[in-house]
Amino acid sequence: MPTHNEYAAWLALCRVKGLGCVSFKRLVVQFADPRDVFAASRSALEQVEDLGAEAIDGIVNFQEWTEIDEEIGRIRDAGITLVCYSAASYPARLRTIADPPPLLYVKGELKSVDDNAVAVVGSRSASDYGRRVAHDLARGLARAGFTVVSGMARGIDGMAHEAALNAGGRTIAVLGSGVERTYPPEHGKLYQRISAQGALVSELPIGTRPMAFNFPARNRLISGMSLGVVVVEATEKSGSLITASLAVEQGREVFAVPGEIGSSRSRGAHRLIRQGAKLVETVDDILEEIAPQLLARRGAAKATPLALPQNSSAEARKIFSLLQDASLQVDEVIERSGLAAPRVLQILLELELQGYVRQLPGKRYAAENTH
Amino acid sequence: MPTHNEYAAWLALCRVKGLGCVSFKRLVVQFADPRDVFAASRSALEQVEDLGAEAIDGIVNFQEWTEIDEEIGRIRDAGITLVCYSAASYPARLRTIADPPPLLYVKGELKSVDDNAVAVVGSRSASDYGRRVAHDLARGLARAGFTVVSGMARGIDGMAHEAALNAGGRTIAVLGSGVERTYPPEHGKLYQRISAQGALVSELPIGTRPMAFNFPARNRLISGMSLGVVVVEATEKSGSLITASLAVEQGREVFAVPGEIGSSRSRGAHRLIRQGAKLVETVDDILEEIAPQLLARRGAAKATPLALPQNSSAEARKIFSLLQDASLQVDEVIERSGLAAPRVLQILLELELQGYVRQLPGKRYAAENTH
Numbered sequence: 001m002p003t004h005n006e007y008a009a010w011l012a013l014c015r016v017k018g019l020g021c022v023s024f025k026r027l028v029v030q031f032a033d034p035r036d037v038f039a040a041s042r043s044a045l046e047q048v049e050d051l052g053a054e055a056i057d058g059i060v061n062f063q064e065w066t067e068i069d070e071e072i073g074r075i076r077d078a079g080i081t082l083v084c085y086s087a088a089s090y091p092a093r094l095r096t097i098a099d100p101p102p103l104l105y106v107k108g109e110l111k112s113v114d115d116n117a118v119a120v121v122g123s124r125s126a127s128d129y130g131r132r133v134a135h136d137l138a139r140g141l142a143r144a145g146f147t148v149v150s151g152m153a154r155g156i157d158g159m160a161h162e163a164a165l166n167a168g169g170r171t172i173a174v175l176g177s178g179v180e181r182t183y184p185p186e187h188g189k190l191y192q193r194i195s196a197q198g199a200l201v202s203e204l205p206i207g208t209r210p211m212a213f214n215f216p217a218r219n220r221l222i223s224g225m226s227l228g229v230v231v232v233e234a235t236e237k238s239g240s241l242i243t244a245s246l247a248v249e250q251g252r253e254v255f256a257v258p259g260e261i262g263s264s265r266s267r268g269a270h271r272l273i274r275q276g277a278k279l280v281e282t283v284d285d286i287l288e289e290i291a292p293q294l295l296a297r298r299g300a301a302k303a304t305p306l307a308l309p310q311n312s313s314a315e316a317r318k319i320f321s322l323l324q325d326a327s328l329q330v331d332e333v334i335e336r337s338g339l340a341a342p343r344v345l346q347i348l349l350e351l352e353l354q355g356y357v358r359q360l361p362g363k364r365y366a367a368e369n370t371h
Numbered sequence: 372m373p374t375h376n377e378y379a380a381w382l383a384l385c386r387v388k389g390l391g392c393v394s395f396k397r398l399v400v401q402f403a404d405p406r407d408v409f410a411a412s413r414s415a416l417e418q419v420e421d422l423g424a425e426a427i428d429g430i431v432n433f434q435e436w437t438e439i440d441e442e443i444g445r446i447r448d449a450g451i452t453l454v455c456y457s458a459a460s461y462p463a464r465l466r467t468i469a470d471p472p473p474l475l476y477v478k479g480e481l482k483s484v485d486d487n488a489v490a491v492v493g494s495r496s497a498s499d500y501g502r503r504v505a506h507d508l509a510r511g512l513a514r515a516g517f518t519v520v521s522g523m524a525r526g527i528d529g530m531a532h533e534a535a536l537n538a539g540g541r542t543i544a545v546l547g548s549g550v551e552r553t554y555p556p557e558h559g560k561l562y563q564r565i566s567a568q569g570a571l572v573s574e575l576p577i578g579t580r581p582m583a584f585n586f587p588a589r590n591r592l593i594s595g596m597s598l599g600v601v602v603v604e605a606t607e608k609s610g611s612l613i614t615a616s617l618a619v620e621q622g623r624e625v626f627a628v629p630g631e632i633g634s635s636r637s638r639g640a641h642r643l644i645r646q647g648a649k650l651v652e653t654v655d656d657i658l659e660e661i662a663p664q665l666l667a668r669r670g671a672a673k674a675t676p677l678a679l680p681q682n683s684s685a686e687a688r689k690i691f692s693l694l695q696d697a698s699l700q701v702d703e704v705i706e707r708s709g710l711a712a713p714r715v716l717q718i719l720l721e722l723e724l725q726g727y728v729r730q731l732p733g734k735r736y737a738a739e740n741t742h
Contacts, residue, residue, distance in 0.1 A: 129631055258629030258641060260500055261652040270629060270650055279644050281632040 008068045009034035010084045010103050014205070015064060018054030021099035025361075026051070028085050028102065032329065032363040038062060075206060078180045081106045086362030088327050091115070091225040095361065097250050101203035101221065105179040108199035114172060117147040118286060119222045119247075121240045122156025122232035127265055130233035133257050134159040137230060140283030142169025147198065149174065149226050151218065152191070154184055156232045156240075161194055171198040172225065176218035177210035178202060219243040220250070227290045228253030230280060234268030241268050244277065253289050255280040308356060315339060316347050320367060323357055327366035379439045380405035381455045381474050385576070386435060389425030392470035396732075397422070399456050399473065403700060403734040409433060445577060449551045452477045457733030459698055462486070462596040466732065468621050472574035472592065476550040479570035485543060488518040489657060490593045490618075492611045493527025493603035494636055501604035501636060504628050505530040508601060511654030513540025518569065520545065520597050522589065523562070525555055527603045527611075532561055535569075542569040543596070547589035548581035549573060590614040591621070598661045599624030601651060605639030612639050615648065624660050626651040679727060686710055687718050691738060694728055698737035 013024060013034050026048055031037045037045075037059060045056045075082060083090050083104040092115050094100050104110075120138050122130060138148045138160040148164035150157040152173035164171040173194050177183055179202035182191045194200055203221065204214060219242050223229050229247040231254070234240040244254045254277040259266030273279050278289055308320050315337070322328060322336055334344045348365055351357040357365050384395060384405050397419055402408045408416075408430060416427045446453060454461050454475040463486050465471050475481075491509050493501060509519045509531040519535035521528040523544035535542040544565050548554055550573040553562045565571055574592065575585060590613050594600050600618040602625070605611040615625045625648040630637030644650050649660055679691050686708070693699060693707055705715045719736055722728040728736050 133632060257632060258637075258644070258650070260630055261504060261628060266629075267652070270652055273629070273644060273650050279629070279641055281638070281641055 006033060006035060007082050007084070008065070008072060009038060010082065011068050011071055012062055012064065013037060013059075014103055015068075016055055016058035016062065018052050018058060021101060023048070023051050023055060024102040025085065025100060029361050032086070034084075071205070075105070078206060079107065080179055080206065081109075083110060086360070086364060088366075091117075093117070093227070094221060094225040097220065097224040099220070100224070103203065105202045105204070105206060106199050107179050107201075108195040108197075110172070110199050110201070111170070113145070114147040114170060114199075114225070116145060117149045117172065117226045118290070119149040119226040119229040119243070120156070120160035120232060121150055121222060121229060121243050122234055123238055123240070123265055124153050124155040124157075125265070126155035126159070126233050127259075127263065129259060130156055130257075130265060131159045134232045135163040137232070137257075137280070137283060137286070138163035138171075139167045141286070142167035142171070144283060144287060145169075147172055149222055151176070151215075151222055152183070152187055152194070152200070154186075158187055158190060160232075161190055165190075165193050165197055173198070173200045174218055174221045174225075175200060175202040175210075176204070176214040178204055178206040178208040180206050181208075181210060183210040215239055216242050220246045223247035223250055223252050226252060227293060228255055228286065230255040230257065230286060231269050231272055231277070232257045233259065233265040234272075235264050236267045236271065238268045241272065244272055253278065253286075255286055255289070257281075313347075315343065316351060319344065319347050320351060320356060323365055323367040327360055327364045330363045330365070333365065376443075377404060377406060378453050378455070379436070379443060380409060381453065382439050382442055383433055383435065384408060384430075385474055386439075387426055387429035387433065389423050389429060392472060394419070394422050394426060395473040396456065396471060400732050403457070405455075442576070446476070449577060450478065451550055451577065452480075454481060457731070457735060462488075464488070464598070465592060465596040468591065468595040470591070471595070474574065476573050476575070476577060477570050478550050478572075479566040479568075481543070481570050481572070482541070484516075485518040485541060485570075485596070487516060488520045488543065488597045489661070490520040490597040490600040490614070491527070491531035491603060492521055492590075492593065492600060492614050493605055494609055494611070495524050495526040495528075496636070497526035497530070497604050498630075498634065498636055500630060501527055501628075502530045505603045506534040508603070508628075508651070508654060508657070509534035509542075510538045512657070513538035513542070515654060515658060516540075518543055520593055522547070522586075522593055523554075523558055523565070523571070525557075529558060529561060531603075532565060536561075536564050544569070544571045545589055545592045545596075546571060546573040546581075547575070547585040549575055549577040549579040551577050552579075552581060554581040586610055587613050591617045594618035594621055594623050597623060598664060599626055599657065601626040601628065601657060602640050602643055602648070603628045604630065604636040605643075606635050607638045607642065609639045612643065615643050624649065624657075626657055626660070628652075684718075686714065687722060690715065690718050691722060691727060694736055694738040698731050698735040701734045701736070704736065 027037050030048060042060050083106050085100060085102050089110045118141050120134055134156045141148055142164040147170040148160055149172045150160045161171045161173060171194055179200050182188050223243050223246045229243055229252060231240045231244055247254050256269040256272040256277040257280050280286060308317055319337055334341050337344060352359060357367050359365055398408050401419060413431050454477050456471060456473050460481045489512050491505055505527045512519055513535040518541040519531055520543045521531045532542045532544060542565055550571050553559050594614050594617045600614055600623060602611045602615055618625050627640040627643040627648040628651050651657060679688055690708055705712050708715060723730060728738055730736055
């Protein structure tokens with residue numbers, strides 16, 4: 001394998017046939033840097049759990065580095081950022097789902113405040129009532145400091161993004177096409193506003209057209225990066241019901257807004273409520289349900305940074321201070337600290353056991369803010 | 372105590388101070404005939420569980436027989452029927468609640484088909500939506516053979532009665548006043564139709580004016596005689612929520628119809644749904660939930676009457692045939708069978724243990740239709 005940056009290796013892995021999100025995640029955890037995957041021997045790859053022969057062949061025989069370089073050029077030219085699974089800006093909640101996308105194409109910017117996200121989704125053919133409700137809930141969520149996640153579709157989705165933007169809040173649109181595509185076309189203005197005041201996100205390579213069969217997979221990202229999913233209006237065959245059931249699988253809260261019986265647009269929401277979704281009338285109904293998770297986070301954010309005990313070694317303090325601003329890979333810690341590798345590993349382990357640092361995927365370490 | 376008919380004794384017991392529905396029920400079960408209560412000695416009454424001194428004094432010193440006779444005259448003149456707790460026409464489900472009224476004043480007629488009753492209740496100040504929903508559900512229930520129970524109030528209640536009547540079904544109005552009173556006054560026509568095609572029912576003495584403080588107690592009868600209660604529209608302070616919580620205590624199903632959020636008239640129903648009430652969109656949603664109880668009843672109605680085994684004694688067969696058409700009190704069984712009392716009691720006990728007859732309150736017995 002020629003010398004490439006990490007992103008080239010990520011993109012290359014994404015092109016390997018027979019390599020699903022779950023195996024991809026295993027590779028990332030095991031090899032930390034995807035470049036190491038391409039440097040690995042066949043026998044090393046064969047030891048990765050559940051990694052199929054097709055995927056191993058694809059890795060060992062990978063040749064398309066020129067295309068990858070061209071792709072990186074196109075991504076750069078389109079103003080798109082690649083955010084890989086092990087990056088600090090990768091959405092924290094999304095990392096916890098069973099099949100997180102290894103790589104996100106991002107237009108705009110993902111921020112750590114987006115960890116407090118709530119999805120608002122629903123019918124493309126929304127009623128005036130549905131649009132009004134989507135607007136009011138999204139505005140209320142934005143005012144309460146939540147990032148509003150949705151799918152930028154017509155109807156409820158578009159209204160949710162717009163209301164969050166108008167309230168001065170953040171919003172994330174998860175697309176079922178390449179992230180550079182504006183779909184539906186009439187949402188051109190909305191696309192621009194979201195990229196300036198939030199982020200558009202896709203796991204699909206640029207150039208991918210919006211195809212219906214990509215939408216269910218997209219929906220798992222909408223629920224995956226959110227604390228909960230609010231279904232505003234949904235027919236019985238709505239994709240929003242798929243999002244809701246993915247949310248349940250992912251352990252996310254599901255909320256549904258009732259409407260008049262006899263309106264087919266409310267039938268999906270009513271079915272969700274019968275199945276146990278929380279009936280929502282106001283933003284407070286949502287906050288009440290997700291409050292436990294929020295309080296924990298807010299408490300963490302307010303706490304003063306942890307200080308090591310007075311009797312800590314100078315080496316431990318050095319390493320701990322290196323990890324204050326950003327997470328670092330083990331190799332970076334070794335390099336920047338100027339200490340011997342075994343000593344660094346020993347100190348990191350001690351700090352982790354004492355609760356001062358925590359390990360992230362990809363052999364990265366970060367300082368804990370609070371116990 | 373002078374010689375009076377049974378109803379006079381019932382009415383007299385109702386006038387005894389300190390005698391609540393629960394103690395009343397105990398007296399009825401213990402003495403079978405209320406005349407025996409007035410014939411009982413003070414020491415016999417003192418042995419009745421939880422019967423207070425005030426109630427015992429009231430029974431022993433009861434003097435108002437003249438007033439009772441006058442009351443009976445007024446009841447007769449008003450075309451009102453008295454249905455006491457131990458009567459066959461007393462609503463079977465109502466008998467099972469913790470505090471069944473000892474005596475019902477009935478205008479019209481209670482029938483055994485009314486055992487399959489569903490209550491439809493809601494706001495007096497209903498919206499067009501609420502009225503439409505009440506109409507459609509009540510009509511559907513009536514068409515499916517259910518008696519629609521409600522409180523004859525303005526709004527949802529009135530609409531529910533009317534729709535059931537228009538569908539050619541039966542309906543029961545439970546009043547919070549004397550049963551001869553038409554309240555609200557504009558429901559005069561409705562009152563006439565209900566008395567002809569169903570029943571108006573009250574536990575309150577004739578002449579009692581409609582007072583708000585009587586309505587919650589009234590509501591326990593609405594739920595008590597029904598398989599379930601459907602709340603169509605209800606504000607957060609609606610009496611319908613009281614009916615719903617009484618229904619829960621009584622083990623009845625609670626159903627609620629959602630509406631648009633932001634409508635204060637739907638807030639009560641939404642709260643009920645959050646608390647576990649079944650969300651209702653169609654009559655089928657109701658039928659589905661109460662089907663298990665219905666199937667049992669329908670099966671019972673269709674079954675051929677039980678026959679005693681061939682080797683049964685002639686005496687047992689005689690007694691069993693006496694009980695085929697109607698329930699009888701022990702004394703009546705003794706009298707009509709011409710058998711000695713101890714033998715009758717022994718046979719009844721055997722038949723009961725074998726599942727051929729069952730005991731009813733007031734020492735009455737009835738033949739079982741099916742095992």
